[in-house]
Amino acid sequence: MKNRCYCKILDNIEIAPSIHKIEMERVDGLGNIKPGQFLHIKCSDALLLRRPISISYAEKDKVGIVVRKAGEGTVSLCNRKKGEILDVLGPLGNGFTVNDGKRVIVIGGGIGTAPLLELVKNLEEKDVTVLVGYKDMPYLVDDFKKYVKVVDVATEDGSVGYKGYVTDLLKAKLENDGADIIYSCGPEVMLKKVQKIAKEYKVKVQLSIEERMACGVGACLVCTCKVKSEDGVKQVRTCKDGPVFWGDEVMLGE
Amino acid sequence: MKNRCYCKILDNIEIAPSIHKIEMERVDGLGNIKPGQFLHIKCSDALLLRRPISISYAEKDKVGIVVRKAGEGTVSLCNRKKGEILDVLGPLGNGFTVNDGKRVIVIGGGIGTAPLLELVKNLEEKDVTVLVGYKDMPYLVDDFKKYVKVVDVATEDGSVGYKGYVTDLLKAKLENDGADIIYSCGPEVMLKKVQKIAKEYKVKVQLSIEERMACGVGACLVCTCKVKSEDGVKQVRTCKDGPVFWGDEVMLGE
Amino acid sequence: MSVDLNGLVLNNPVTVASGTFGFGREYGEYIDLNKIGAIAVKGLTLEERQGNPTPRVVETPMGMLNSVGLQNPGVDYFIKEELPYLSSYDTKIIANINGNTIYEYCKLAEKLSNTAVDALELNISCPNVKEGGVAFGRDPDMVYKVTKKVKENTDKYLIVKLSPNVADIKEIGASAESGGANCLSLINTLIGMGIDIEKQKPILARGIGGLSGPAVKPVAVRMVYEVSKAVNIPIIGMGGIMNYQDAVEFFLAGAWTVAVGTANFVNPMVSIEILEGIEEYLKRKGYSSIKALVGQLKF
Amino acid sequence: MSVDLNGLVLNNPVTVASGTFGFGREYGEYIDLNKIGAIAVKGLTLEERQGNPTPRVVETPMGMLNSVGLQNPGVDYFIKEELPYLSSYDTKIIANINGNTIYEYCKLAEKLSNTAVDALELNISCPNVKEGGVAFGRDPDMVYKVTKKVKENTDKYLIVKLSPNVADIKEIGASAESGGANCLSLINTLIGMGIDIEKQKPILARGIGGLSGPAVKPVAVRMVYEVSKAVNIPIIGMGGIMNYQDAVEFFLAGAWTVAVGTANFVNPMVSIEILEGIEEYLKRKGYSSIKALVGQLKF
Ligand SMILES: Cc1cc2nc3c(=O)[nH]c(=O)nc-3n(C[C@H](O)[C@H](O)[C@H](O)COP(=O)(O)OP(=O)(O)OC[C@H]3O[C@@H](n4cnc5c(N)ncnc54)[C@H](O)[C@@H]3O)c2cc1C
Ligand SMILES: Cc1cc2nc3c(=O)[nH]c(=O)nc-3n(C[C@H](O)[C@H](O)[C@H](O)COP(=O)(O)OP(=O)(O)OC[C@H]3O[C@@H](n4cnc5c(N)ncnc54)[C@H](O)[C@@H]3O)c2cc1C
Numbered sequence A, B: 001m002k003n004r005c006y007c008k009i010l011d012n013i014e015i016a017p018s019i020h021k022i023e024m025e026r027v028d029g030l031g032n033i034k035p036g037q038f039l040h041i042k043c044s045d046a047l048l049l050r051r052p053i054s055i056s057y058a059e060k061d062k063v064g065i066v067v068r069k070a071g072e073g074t075v076s077l078c079n080r081k082k083g084e085i086l087d088v089l090g091p092l093g094n095g096f097t098v099n100d101g102k103r104v105i106v107i108g109g110g111i112g113t114a115p116l117l118e119l120v121k122n123l124e125e126k127d128v129t130v131l132v133g134y135k136d137m138p139y140l141v142d143d144f145k146k147y148v149k150v151v152d153v154a155t156e157d158g159s160v161g162y163k164g165y166v167t168d169l170l171k172a173k174l175e176n177d178g179a180d181i182i183y184s185c186g187p188e189v190m191l192k193k194v195q196k197i198a199k200e201y202k203v204k205v206q207l208s209i210e211e212r213m214a215c216g217v218g219a220c221l222v223c224t225c226k227v228k229s230e231d232g233v234k235q236v237r238t239c240k241d242g243p244v245f246w247g248d249e250v251m252l253g254e
Numbered sequence C, D: 001m002s003v004d005l006n007g008l009v010l011n012n013p014v015t016v017a018s019g020t021f022g023f024g025r026e027y028g029e030y031i032d033l034n035k036i037g038a039i040a041v042k043g044l045t046l047e048e049r050q051g052n053p054t055p056r057v058v059e060t061p062m063g064m065l066n067s068v069g070l071q072n073p074g075v076d077y078f079i080k081e082e083l084p085y086l087s088s089y090d091t092k093i094i095a096n097i098n099g100n101t102i103y104e105y106c107k108l109a110e111k112l113s114n115t116a117v118d119a120l121e122l123n124i125s126c127p128n129v130k131e132g133g134v135a136f137g138r139d140p141d142m143v144y145k146v147t148k149k150v151k152e153n154t155d156k157y158l159i160v161k162l163s164p165n166v167a168d169i170k171e172i173g174a175s176a177e178s179g180g181a182n183c184l185s186l187i188n189t190l191i192g193m194g195i196d197i198e199k200q201k202p203i204l205a206r207g208i209g210g211l212s213g214p215a216v217k218p219v220a221v222r223m224v225y226e227v228s229k230a231v232n233i234p235i236i237g238m239g240g241i242m243n244y245q246d247a248v249e250f251f252l253a254g255a256w257t258v259a260v261g262t263a264n265f266v267n268p269m270v271s272i273e274i275l276e277g278i279e280e281y282l283k284r285k286g287y288s289s290i291k292a293l294v295g296q297l298k299f
């Protein structure tokens, strides 16, 4: 039977303004972890619901998450201290499908870069390009560099790397080299562009999307999104059937 | 203008099972403190209302409280750590009247002994007897001994001092030596006995009582109790007009 | 710790609330469903429903608003694809049914009558559908009528689920009783709204939603107490139950059984923990059965 | 940031709710009362009232139940002993009045007509009195009648305070408007109950009480939104406002002014902090007046 887990916080550091990397014990209850899966975390006693946070990396005895202070829940989470115990449910969700194709592009925007770290760790045999975009201050770039040679950075203000959107880099890469598959996570506007570009270049793409959640396990139906399939449009649950969907199926923001 | 104060916790130690002594910074905003006054403390973000906790002792640059884990609020308070900041309102309430009579008996039961410490500190010129009663494990006894010679302890199980109720000691003391005034704080059953005994021996008595509170400052009227006066029974606010009342006036549990 | 709701016998008095437990599969991975008194399944309609657009949830102070809007695969699919799974467990199955008209309610009852479901729960109180729903739940005559008609169309044990968005819930409960309800369940959600002040629009795509969770518990306990004084049929109490202490409040107020809703989202194991807590409480207080506790409020 | 409620002009749109601010004296030690838009005083009755026995308060998840039961020194005492103090401040004074009969409401209005109070607030919704109170607030005809009668007996600006314990608050609001109300205030408290499971009795001596605080905010915002669509008079919005963000939700939903209640108990300075927050929000969003924000919900 699955269970909720109590994981001790091993470390909590601010890696960029308002961005924390939190490392916790990997207790046995967590079981296997696939890249793209998330934890559903009770951030504070003062908040009723859990918050979905992607697993950024998993090692033998620890699990790392990267959290952006977005509101009350994530602020509380970022304020939790080393030694405190986190109440987590998971790993939840489907995760990325990693066995498709050789030439891979991994493209992330902002906090959406977090889950891609565990993904690239699982793409060792492949020919991987990582494209990451940020508003201003990049983070996790060095972590990506541990696993892949090509990590191209874009910032909107041009402070680091290419000045502009990371999707421009995607377009250029596809134009020059092509790819077999694209994996992406980031804000909805970015995912929509990635989806469109992938279609244009006829490359398969997996998108990890976000939706407000309550249960996180597929029971409450508050997190649905729409996917197109042969028998028409179907509603699926982001938490259980996702958060990763094929780009030619998922209907973003509809 | 009065204000709420943010006081850093300087120390928090468990002085008996489920009883914590918490010392905090005495910030300027707290102003003057009279014995018997209380602080209205925000114990946790997860709870809406503050909790009234007596000032147990006040020194030049620190204030001490003694808290019994009674429920969610006091448990949270006892779990607060050194270095954390407490949001407090106060000092609130009237406090004890300390200028009456020479031969003084101070009698407390359980956590009701806490505010009596600051009281005895302010009775230096007097002839003071302290009587304190507990279920089993006494606490604060050594603190009282710093200020008064006679500190008689009663425990219900007889593990320390007299076996039985502290009100038995009061009766004996009055029988043998009499007194000019009694000050008391403790559970309602005890206060009722003290009130009765004081009446029997015709000794003035001040009782510090407890009532559930919301505002703590006299505005909401949830904490009323009844006092008899010449013009009949009047309703007064425990938080503002009390928590200390004269024994011949206050109507306990009515 | 079995409890007999005048004809519907549950293994124990902890059930799960409709819409918070899907069709059981998801939480079946976390707990042994045999240990739950009954499972009220997600609200069913005659046809498949897509429900409302997202966002469908807002967190509020110690509560949540949902506007799922009765998304469900339709009653036929339920009977064919979900019921067999549920029936494999030793727990009672409550089919929560939702119509826009009395005819639809009757049709739903008919379809479920020869199936393995143990009881029907007439949801006349869902705030998330545009027609029918709420209007039914607010008008005592309509409540009487729909209850009576459905009762005529089924042999199943009939529970009527009451809306808290009324002036006098006693009156509504009494109407359902007169109409032939075997049992009442309450409360459904209070209607609420949450606004995003930066975007200056409601957070829920549909604007309003149903408030559940600890925030509503005081209202729910009061309503269960009121209704229990006004009717002679069993009550399933719910609204903000997070732990055994909350559950005991409902029993004391007059509920024969409790249902756990929103709490499942926070802790998938909570219903079992609540059951264990109740067992200990009964032992500690010297009660030989849950029934002995029901309505024992000294007041 | 003054706001004109069609005749009643407040220095700013942050007021304090009746029963949570006494007669101003206590919080006058913490804040400059001149900085508050208006003060609604503790509910007044013709005669002095002792209110309910204690305990009168229960904390609930992000809320509280109170059963003060309109303890007050009576309207004559108020006029003589409290009003002069309040009048010394540059803020509007709202007298919250409570009767058991229409006659009593009229009598109260009469007594207050030639005094320094700026407005009357007809509380037809207090859940803590046995007669009158709630019954008035639930019946549209009664609401119309009492409003009309009181209006005939006074020249004062008349606010009618609505109860949330109704099925359709739009209807009640509209009745008050037809009766001649200049303004509506909402919500009063939801009726709730809390039980001590060890003693097996209600925590409040009176059993039930009024729920206020953040827990009720989603319900309050929804009701303000609904009523604002149904009437053409100003609305004073309240229910769980703890910070400026909450206040802005109410403005967007259609409140012309907000009232802060339970939050005062947590933070005596909160009304001023909320006012400052609103000022910054207006600046940040480019509004030149609070009025420009009212009802601007995009939905
Ligand atoms: C599958 C998944 C994985 C995620 N992984 C990460 C991650 O690795 N790191 C990270 O920092 N964030 C991640 N997020 C986003 C994160 O869940 C939200 O930022 C967080 O829920 C906001 O909560 P809050 O209380 O801080 O903010 P508030 O804005 O106060 O939240 C209010 C409510 O809105 C919901 N909400 C707000 N923003 C989002 C959002 N973007 N997605 C879903 N719900 C939202 C919250 O859950 C909450 O119920 C992920 C979201 C999903 C769905
Ligand atoms: C003037 C005054 C001085 C006090 N001084 C101290 C002190 O120095 N040390 C100490 O440990 N305790 C003191 N108490 C009691 C303390 O306030 C309660 O134990 C505390 O409020 C319980 O809150 P809780 O959340 O832990 O318990 P819960 O039982 O969960 O509280 C639930 C509610 O009941 C109220 N409540 C419960 N018990 C009491 C009580 N005895 N008095 C008032 N309200 C109560 C709480 O405020 C809260 O609103 C004092 C009380 C008063 C009125």
Ligand SMILES: Cc1cc2nc3c(=O)[nH]c(=O)nc-3n(C[C@H](O)[C@H](O)[C@H](O)COP(=O)(O)O)c2cc1C
Pocket: A220, A222, C017, C018, C019, C020, C042, C043, C044, C066, C068, C070, C096, C123, C126, C161, C187, C188, C189, C211, C212, C213, C214, C216, C238, C239, C240, C241, C259, C260, C261, C262, C263
């Ligand atoms: C996400 C969600 C969906 C719900 N769907 C239904 C439903 O389909 N039918 C129904 O009768 N009640 C539904 N409810 C109401 C619950 O069954 C229950 O009455 C309510 O949530 C109060 O209990 P709680 O506070 O424990 O959640 C739903 C509640 C939630 C939170």
Ligand SMILES: Cc1cc2nc3c(=O)[nH]c(=O)nc-3n(C[C@H](O)[C@H](O)[C@H](O)COP(=O)(O)O)c2cc1C
Pocket: B220, B222, D017, D018, D019, D020, D042, D043, D044, D066, D068, D070, D096, D123, D126, D161, D187, D188, D189, D211, D212, D213, D214, D216, D238, D239, D240, D241, D259, D260, D261, D262, D263
């Ligand atoms: C302790 C207390 C006493 C109250 N007394 C009154 C009253 O006398 N008259 C009245 O109209 N409302 C009274 N109310 C209701 C408030 O004015 C307000 O409508 C309600 O509390 C909701 O706002 P809040 O959640 O900000 O407190 C009282 C509320 C509380 C908490």
Ligand code: FES
Pocket: A212, A213, A214, A215, A216, A217, A218, A219, A220, A221, A222, A223, A224, A237, A238, A239, A240
């Ligand atoms: S969050 Fe409950 S189904 Fe996805």
Ligand code: FES
Pocket: B212, B213, B214, B215, B216, B217, B218, B219, B220, B221, B222, B223, B224, B237, B238, B239, B240
């Ligand atoms: S607690 Fe509000 S008047 Fe005493």
